[in-house]
Amino acid sequence: MTFTRRKAIIGGIVGGGFLGVGFWFARERDRLGGRTLFNLKPSEAGLNGWVKINRDDSVIVAVPRAEMGQGVQTALAMLVAEEMEARWDQIRIEDPPEDGVYRNIDILVDGLPFSPEEAGTVVDVAHWMAGKLGGVLGVKKVTGAATFGIDVRLPGLLYAAVRNAPTFGGSATAFNLKQGGLPEGVEKVVIVPGGIAAVGKSWWRANKFLDEEVEVQWHAGPEPKLDSTTLWERYAQLLETGEPALTRTSGNESKSEKVQTLTATYRAPYLAHAPMEPMNCTAQIREHEAGKRRLEIWMPNQSPTLMRLAAANAAGLSQAEVTVHTTFLGGGFGRRAEVDLVRQAVTCALALPGRPVQVLWSREEDIRHDVYRPMALARWRADLDTSGPSLKLAGVAKRQVAQSPTDQFPARTIGLPAQGKPEGNAVENPPYAFPAYRLDAIVADGSVPVGFWRSVAPSQGAGYGGEGSWLGHAAAGRVGARPCVASIVRIDRGASLRSRRGRRQDLAGEARHLRHRLRARRQPGDRAGTDGERHYLRPVGRTLWRDHPGRRGGRAGQLPGL
Amino acid sequence: MILLTVNGQARQVDAEPDKPLLWVLREDLNVVGPKFGCGVAACGACTVHIEGQPVRSCAIAVGDVGGKSVITIEGLSGSGGEGGLHAVQRAWIENQVPQCGYCQPGFIMATVALLKVKPKPSDQDIDDALNNICRCGTYSAIRRAVHRAAAILGGAP
Numbered sequence: 001m002t003f004t005r006r007k008a009i010i011g012g013i014v015g016g017g018f019l020g021v022g023f024w025f026a027r028e029r030d031r032l033g034g035r036t037l038f039n040l041k042p043s044e045a046g047l048n049g050w051v052k053i054n055r056d057d058s059v060i061v062a063v064p065r066a067e068m069g070q071g072v073q074t075a076l077a078m079l080v081a082e083e084m085e086a087r088w089d090q091i092r093i094e095d096p097p098e099d100g101v102y103r104n105i106d107i108l109v110d111g112l113p114f115s116p117e118e119a120g121t122v123v124d125v126a127h128w129m130a131g132k133l134g135g136v137l138g139v140k141k142v143t144g145a146a147t148f149g150i151d152v153r154l155p156g157l158l159y160a161a162v163r164n165a166p167t168f169g170g171s172a173t174a175f176n177l178k179q180g181g182l183p184e185g186v187e188k189v190v191i192v193p194g195g196i197a198a199v200g201k202s203w204w205r206a207n208k209f210l211d212e213e214v215e216v217q218w219h220a221g222p223e224p225k226l227d228s229t230t231l232w233e234r235y236a237q238l239l240e241t242g243e244p245a246l247t248r249t250s251g252n253e254s255k256s257e258k259v260q261t262l263t264a265t266y267r268a269p270y271l272a273h274a275p276m277e278p279m280n281c282t283a284q285i286r287e288h289e290a291g292k293r294r295l296e297i298w299m300p301n302q303s304p305t306l307m308r309l310a311a312a313n314a315a316g317l318s319q320a321e322v323t324v325h326t327t328f329l330g331g332g333f334g335r336r337a338e339v340d341l342v343r344q345a346v347t348c349a350l351a352l353p354g355r356p357v358q359v360l361w362s363r364e365e366d367i368r369h370d371v372y373r374p375m376a377l378a379r380w381r382a383d384l385d386t387s388g389p390s391l392k393l394a395g396v397a398k399r400q401v402a403q404s405p406t407d408q409f410p411a412r413t414i415g416l417p418a419q420g421k422p423e424g425n426a427v428e429n430p431p432y433a434f435p436a437y438r439l440d441a442i443v444a445d446g447s448v449p450v451g452f453w454r455s456v457a458p459s460q461g462a463g464y465g466g467e468g469s470w471l472g473h474a475a476a477g478r479v480g481a482r483p484c485v486a487s488i489v490r491i492d493r494g495a496s497l498r499s500r501r502g503r504r505q506d507l508a509g510e511a512r513h514l515r516h517r518l519r520a521r522r523q524p525g526d527r528a529g530t531d532g533e534r535h536y537l538r539p540v541g542r543t544l545w546r547d548h549p550g551r552r553g554g555r556a557g558q559l560p561g562l
Numbered sequence: 563m564i565l566l567t568v569n570g571q572a573r574q575v576d577a578e579p580d581k582p583l584l585w586v587l588r589e590d591l592n593v594v595g596p597k598f599g600c601g602v603a604a605c606g607a608c609t610v611h612i613e614g615q616p617v618r619s620c621a622i623a624v625g626d627v628g629g630k631s632v633i634t635i636e637g638l639s640g641s642g643g644e645g646g647l648h649a650v651q652r653a654w655i656e657n658q659v660p661q662c663g664y665c666q667p668g669f670i671m672a673t674v675a676l677l678k679v680k681p682k683p684s685d686q687d688i689d690d691a692l693n694n695i696c697r698c699g700t701y702s703a704i705r706r707a708v709h710r711a712a713a714i715l716g717g718a719p
Binding site: 067068069070071139140141142143144145146147148150151153159201202203204205274275276277278328329330331332333360362363 | 578581582585589592594595596597598599600601602605607634635636638639647651654655659660661662663664665666667670695696697698
């Protein structure tokens with residue numbers, strides 16, 4: 001038998017030898033966790049909180065991340081397999097216990113549910129490897145055996161349908177049963193945070209009951225008359241006169257006097273996340289000994305730590321008395337980092353002690369009561385230096401108005417005061433190496449709840465109405481007889497567009513969005529995703545050519561010759 | 563009492579006749595492969611076969627299914643186990659189609675039905691027949707997998 005690296009490590013740890021100890025001391029200060037942390041069984045030895053090895057030579061990997069289609073269980077397991085030179089069939093995954101080392105630090109530091117830096121080579125390699133190895137979830141997800149939150153089944157399970165307050169920030173104050181009592185199959189009506197729930201043996205029956213038999217008195221939210229027209233007017237005014245909450249500049253502005261300016265205004269509407277699996281959460285509160293209660297949560301969620309905190313607060317328990325089971329997520333996109341469902345589920349569970357209650361929203365409730373991607377209004381300006389033989393992009397400036405999820409999220413989930421700051425990441429990291437860049441970010445107030453969206457900042461707020469579309473738009477234009485495309489496209493790490501009409505492109509050197517577009521064009525007829533960028537990323541009105549007022553603007557969202 | 567056959571087994575259901583089949587499957591019979599997505603027959607996540615026809619089970623009353631045979635994703639691969647997967651499920655795994663996976667039971671059931679009537683579907687046939695919704699955007703992978711499933715059913719290894 002060959003002496004493998006795994007055997008050396010397991011021998012070292014189990015036998016108390018130097019290898020495991022040395023490994024451990026070297027890493028103690030970072031986020032690996034103790035080697036007994038990862039629910040060790042007698043046949044297992046832990047390397048740290050993330051990896052343990054069984055005597056049968058299998059390697060067990062901790063995956064404390066929500067699986068919602070990004071393949072995180074497969075990807076993390078593959079990384080460990082590669083590092084440990086293990087065969088794919090030796091690898092297993094397990095949920096680790098709740099511990100600080102598994103927490104996503106980003107969400108605590110700047111409120112982002114996950115890193116936006118996931119584009120490019122790493123993603124491509126992961127796809128390639130998954131193709132070679134087969135995802136660890138493949139079979140479950142094609143046989144109906146994967147348990148999503150909505151599929152949780154427990155003895156004595158009750159289902160709760162919900163109607164949320166018709167105005168944002170509103171609540172139910174009282175209700176009246178039109179038939180005078182509860183029909184068979186409905187056990188209780190419960191006022192929950194933000195709405196009202198009917199709990200019974202059938203969700204379908206409870207949902208119908210809410211529609212047909214319950215009259216609710218609502219307490220209106222702060223802006224009960226809000227409408228889109230008023231909001232756009234408010235934003236248009238803020239775009240002209242609002243005080244930027246943040247101004248960011250980079251690079252040096254052109255000193256040339258021969259600069260022509262190109263501007264366009266973009267607007268993006270509120271969008272609902274609409275994950276395929278409607279919002280749900282199951283909660284059960286039990287007295288395990290006299291006067292001592294435990295709360296269990298089963299939930300497709302993107303932040304078990306936050307769910308546990310919100311559940312403990314809602315139930316008046318300590319966090320140690322709450323267990324959160326994270327199921328598969330039928331889509332997350334940032335919506336499932338929110339705590340509204342867990343609060344409603346715990347409220348129902350408290351009203352029916354001992355019984356597990358599965359709160360489920362209808363699709364209509366989901367669309368009406370999302371934490372939306374913020375609507376945004378942004379004006380872009382490109383300065384083109386005309387002094388040389390070819391046009392040169394001298395600088396880009398953007399002034400934008402939007403609400404800030406970074407502001408709202410900590411306020412509504414853990415009660416932190418709003419900081420009045422715009423969405424952070426896109427502000428700090430414009431995706432292109434513009435020669436000069438200026439951002440003026442104005443943060444709008446408002447009662448419409450806004451939340452994170454799957455690529456976080458680059459697709460909303462500062463990023464939205466965004467760089468990619470603007471560059472494509474600007475590149476499609478002309479100044480005089482000269483096309484802008486080359487000067488615009490060359491800004492990114494020397495990428496070149498060799499032929500305006502040709503399709504030969506040097507993908508490796510090009511900006512991310514251009515690579516993306518090129519790929520998209522190579523699969524003609526592919527349906528677009530449902531994010532709505534295709535429909536909404538259009539400039540409002542015409543591009544304004546200050547020096548050539550008669551000229552039509554470029555074609556929005558298209559690059560010529562691709 | 564309503565009698566129906568689900569995945570080959572005779573089942574008795576004590577439910578209101580206007581209760582949608584989807585909720586009878588999920589709540590009364592503990593068959594949770596068909597998913598609730600919209601409740602208005604728009605997304606297709608709840609697709610099952612009734613007498614071999616693909617049907618969106620959220621929009622058909624169980625009273626109308628009495629005496630009929632219902633097949634869900636759970637019943638597709640027969641007894642299951644190693645090698646017990648349906649050709650469409652195999653093609654789905656080979657092409658790594660699922661992302662979050664929530665809509666896939668509906669897509670797979672719709673694909674099985676499509677390939678029965680069109681063993682060699684064109685891209686257009688696929689787009690027309692599979693008008694289900696996938697929020698992750700797996701449509702192009704689904705199309706590849708449908709062609710692959712057609713090939714497997716046609717005798718390809």
